[in-house]
Amino acid sequence: MARGDNNDRNNNNSDGQDDIIERLVSINRVAKVVKGGKRFGFAALVVVGDGKGRIGHGSSKAREVPDAIVKATQQAKRNMVRVPLREGRTLHHDSLGRFGAGKVHLRAAPAGTGVIAGGPIRAVFEVLGIHDVVAKSLGSNNPHNMVKAAIDGLVNTQSPRAVANRRNKRVAEVLGKSAKTGEAEQSDAAQAEAAAE
Numbered sequence: 391m392a393r394g395d396n397n398d399r400n401n402n403n404s405d406g407q408d409d410i411i412e413r414l415v416s417i418n419r420v421a422k423v424v425k426g427g428k429r430f431g432f433a434a435l436v437v438v439g440d441g442k443g444r445i446g447h448g449s450s451k452a453r454e455v456p457d458a459i460v461k462a463t464q465q466a467k468r469n470m471v472r473v474p475l476r477e478g479r480t481l482h483h484d485s486l487g488r489f490g491a492g493k494v495h496l497r498a499a500p501a502g503t504g505v506i507a508g509g510p511i512r513a514v515f516e517v518l519g520i521h522d523v524v525a526k527s528l529g530s531n532n533p534h535n536m537v538k539a540a541i542d543g544l545v546n547t548q549s550p551r552a553v554a555n556r557r558n559k560r561v562a563e564v565l566g567k568s569a570k571t572g573e574a575e576q577s578d579a580a581q582a583e584a585a586a587e
Contacts, residue, residue, distance in 0.1 A: 409440050409441070410438050410439070410440055410467065411438065411439050411440065411441055411516070411517045412436060412437075412438045412463055412466075412517070413436065413437050413438070413513040413516060413517050414434065414435075414436055414459060415435040415436065415437055415447075415510045415513050415533050415537060416434070416435045416510065416533040416534075417432060417433070417434050417435075417455060417458070417459075418432065418433045418434075419431075419432055419433075420432065420433050420451060430453075431451050431452060431453050431458075432451065432452060432453075432454065432455045432458045433449065433450070433451045433458060434449065434450060434451075434452075434455070434458035434459045434461075434462040435447070435448075435449045435462065435510075435533055435534055435537065436448050436449070436459060436462040436463045436465075436466050437466060437513050437514055437517050437537060438463060438466040438467055438470065438517055439470075439516075439517030439518045439519065440517075440519070441517065441518070441519035442478070442519050443472055443473050443474065443475050443478075443518065443519060444470050444471065444472050444473070444518075445470060445471060445473060445514065445517055445518045445541060445544065446466040446467060446468070446469040446470035446471065447466050447469065447514075447537050447538065447541060448461075448462040448463060448464070448465030448466030448467075448468075448469060449462050449465070449534060450462040450465055471541070471545055473518060473544045473545065473547065474547060474548065474549035474552065475518075475519070475520065476498065476549075478519065479501065479519075479520065479521040479522050480498045480499055480501075480520060480521070480522040480523055481496060481497075481498040481520070481523060481544075481547050482498065482547055482548065482549050482550065483498060483547060483548075484496065484497045484498060485543040485544070485546055485547050486543055487539040487540055487541065487542035487543025487544065487546065488529075488539055488542060488543075489535050489538035489539040489542050490530065490532075490535045490538070490539075491529050491530035491532075491535055492527070492529045492530040492532065492535030492536050492538065492539035493527070493528040493529035493530075493539060494511060494525060494526070494527050494528070494529075494536060494539040494540045494543055495525065495526045495528060495543075496523065496524075496525050496540065496543045496544065496547075497523065497524040497525070498522075498523065499522040499523050499524050500522065501522055502522065503522040503523070503524065504521070504522060505520065505521065505522070505523055506523070506524045506525065507523065507524070507525035508525075508527070509527075509531075509533070509536070510533040510536045510537050510540075511525045511527065511536055511537070511540045513537075514537060514540045514541065514544075518544070525540065527539075550564050550565055
C-alpha cells in the first residue's frame, strides 16, 4: 500500500507541470570501452519550456533511449530560466550568444515573420513561445553548443522596463521618447510602456 501511495504522489507532482513543452533535440549513441569490449549507451539532449518565456536544457546518458530522455528532461526542468519577451512573440533587441565554439546571432522580427531558424535553435524557440525571430548559427554546428549559445543569447536580452529600473528612469526615457512634447507623443510613450510590459 505504501508503495502505491508513493507512486500516486509522484504522479500528482508531475501533473502540476502539464504546461511544460518538451523537445528532443538530439540523440547520440555513445560507447564505453571496457575490458570485455564496448558497452553502448545513448546520450540525449532535451529542451523544455512553458511557451511563455521560460526555458531550460538538459543532457544525460543511459543504457536505453527512453531512460536517457527522462533523465535529460528532469535536468532541463531543474535548470529553467526566464527570458523577457516583447508582446509575448519576439525578442526586445538583437543579441549574440556564445558557448564554446558555438556562436548564434538572434534578431527580433516584426509580426508575421515566423521562426526563421534551423535545427536545434528552432526547438529552443518553439518551447520558449517565440513566434517571430531570425536566428543564424555562425560557429559550431554541434547541437549542444548551438542550444547553449542560443540560451546564452536569450538570457542576455533585457526588457526596457528592467533597464529603466536599473537607471532610475521611465521606460519612455529609455526608449528615447523623453524629448518629445504634446499629447500625441505622450500617448506614444504610454503605448511604449504598455508594449514593454
